[in-house]
Amino acid sequence: MSGLDEAAIRRELARILDSRAFDASSRNRHFLSYIVEETLAGRADRIKAYAIATLVFGRQADFDPQVDSIVRIEAGRLRRALERFYLMAGSGEMVRISIPRGSYVPSFEVGREAPSRTDVPVAGRSGPAILVRPFDEEGDHSAYPSFTRGFTRQVIVGLTRYTQLLVFGAETAMSPEPHGGSLDPDYVVTGGTCVSGDRFTADVLLTDARTGRCVWGGLFTHDLDPAAIATARDEVASAVVRSLAQPYGALYAHKAPEVEGKPVRSLTAYDCVIRFYQYWRTFDRRMFAMLREDLEDAIRREPCFADAYACLSLLLADGYRYGYVAGDERAGCLARALTLGRRAVDLAPLSSHSHHALGMAYWFGGDVPSAVAALETGLHLNPNDTDIMAELGVRYANLANWERAVPLLEGSYMRNPAQPSTYRIGLALWHLWHGRFEAALSEARKVDAPGVVYGYAAEAVAAAELGLWHDAATAVRALRAIRPDYLLHAKADLTQRNLHPRLVELVTAGLAKAAGASAPPAMTCAS
Structure with a gap:
């Protein structure tokens, strides 16, 4: 307490107790007052667990701190409340009250007033x-x-x-x-x-x-x-x-509603990343053009923010693979996705998201070994990133490497049930491969991507194999509503997506069977 005025300490105590930023129970407010006044009165040596329990918390005279840990628990809560108070309110008259760990005796320090939030960004x-x-x-x-x-x-x-x-x-x-x-x-x-x-x-x-x-x-x-x-x-x-x-975790959930209400011109680069994850849940085509414009603007304004580059790379890869851009623009879209993915890795070589973007650009460019290597690198860098875990699982499922694919996919949903349902297509392919059509149908029906054909394709194949002709016909109609000519080009499309040849044949044969169920009677007889 050398150099500190007792009156200043008491004013600081009163400031704390009167502040809404001090989130503590009435019992812990009494606790703080007691230990401060005892210390100022020169009786710091009497501040023990027994005295606090009996004089502050109303415990009986037979209180045993070895059996009842109430004082230790409440001291921890009081300590956290003080730390948060100073984080929110700052120091007052250059005095700071704290409770050092391992002790119940308060410490009084000369505070250092921090600059205001807008002073030093x-x-x-x-x-x-x-x-x-x-x-x-x-x-x-x-x-x-x-x-x-x-x-x-x-x-x-x-x-x-x-x-x-x-x-x-x-x-x-x-x-x-x-x-x-x-x-x-x-x-x-x-x-x-x-x-x-x-x-x-x-x-x-x-x-x-x-x-x-x-x-x-x-x-x-x-x-x-x-x-x-x-x-x-x-x-x-x-x-x-x-x-x-992780995406869709607590930080995302708190930030997303705020971002949704922001005018486009006020979005930060991180806000654009949040919007990207909103899009990524279902690959909503309606968001594509606006999100592309926002992310292009974000990397111009914040040219060192790797996540914005990664999101834009993934978005452009989607433009290529889902046909969200015109046919004559697709090749350039994929080339730019690769350039942006490489830039994201240059800016943040330890970011799993950067390697995720690079891996997807490689995959749809036909460089499967480089794609798998990039995704494996990303997962190694951040084993908690369930997005890249699931993405890698889907890529291994496309290659029919079930020993690697299934643990990744099942593990990703176990760790993050809130992640996009679109990764379940890998589990649907696994069940189709092994003839488990009911399980395949169940997984395909969980895929929530109304503007993408592949969930409907898996659903149509499984339903047709089960003889559920109405369900098969419904899935084919949904698929044709997105891409009317898809059945004519399914084999080439699936091959271009690097699916195992047996998977290509299995899916195309199943789609043909499902298409027969959806055709008018005369066409069915003619076929």
Whole structure:
């Protein structure tokens, strides 16, 4: 407390307790007042778990802190509430109150007023910035003293693999002039871990740093084998990362409604990436032209944002493969997709999304080995990226490499049930190959891409093989509504898409059978 005025500390305490940014229960507000006043009165040595439990929390005189961990748990919550308060409200009269870990005695420090959010923008930022606070320990961690620290580190490492994010740990946030100026996070990740018997539990909160609103929360559990403690820790950390950062995860879900309401000219490059993922769910043709224009504008305005290049590359590859561009433009569209994919990798060589884009451009350009290598590289860089996991699974399914395809596809949906249904076409092909037509029909019906023929094609083939002629005819009509002449060119199209020859024959024969079911009676007899 050297150099600090007691009156200034009490004014800071009052500022905290009166602020809406201090999100703490009435009990923890009393807790904070008690430990501050005891310290100012020179009685810091009396601030023990027993005194807090009996004088603040109303526990009986027989309270045993070894049995009841209420004080430790509430101290963790109070510590997080203070950290978030200073993140939101900044320092007052250059005084900062904190509770060091491992102690209940508050610390009073000379604060350093951070610049306002608009004073020092983070140079080159496109995606959101995320601050990961150290996770609190609840329960007895004495058997695993570094477990929670390692868990926090693994969450940070996992998030950094999504290269569109700016990820900061608490040490970075507290260092002088982090990232060359104000940290200015968009989101804060906090939480706690609990080791109890043979179970490990982690609770995680994602908070909007500007409003203080908790926008997502998750509870994760895992069996705990002392011989494989690091494996359990890393698997739960990966689950947390996927829930937060993967496409259609918590960050996307919070941002998407805001982006939908923005005027086109006010979109940032990251907003355009969000819109791309909205399109990517169903490959909605109506979004293609506008999204293409937005992404072209985004890379002009933010020429170092790799994700925008990757999204535009994937979009142009779609223009080629789904016929969203005129016939005379298709070749140039694919060539540009390859150039953009390479540029994305140059800008962000550690980004799985960049390698995803490059792999798709190679695939539709007919360079299958390079496509598979690019997708494998992307998955190696970010094993939590379920989009690239599923994409690689579909490519292996096209090649009839079922040993590689099926675990990737099933694993991707297990890790991310919210990802696009279009990848299920790979599972439909797997079942068709093995004659499991009911399972193939079930998977094909899950494909939600109304403007793309391939889900309907798989559905028509499976229904025809099952003798469900009405269903087969309905699927063929839907297919013809998208591409009236597709049945005439199906074999060439599927071959160009690098499908295994047996798959090409299986699908084309099934489509012919389904087309017979959809033809008028006279045509059916003539055929």
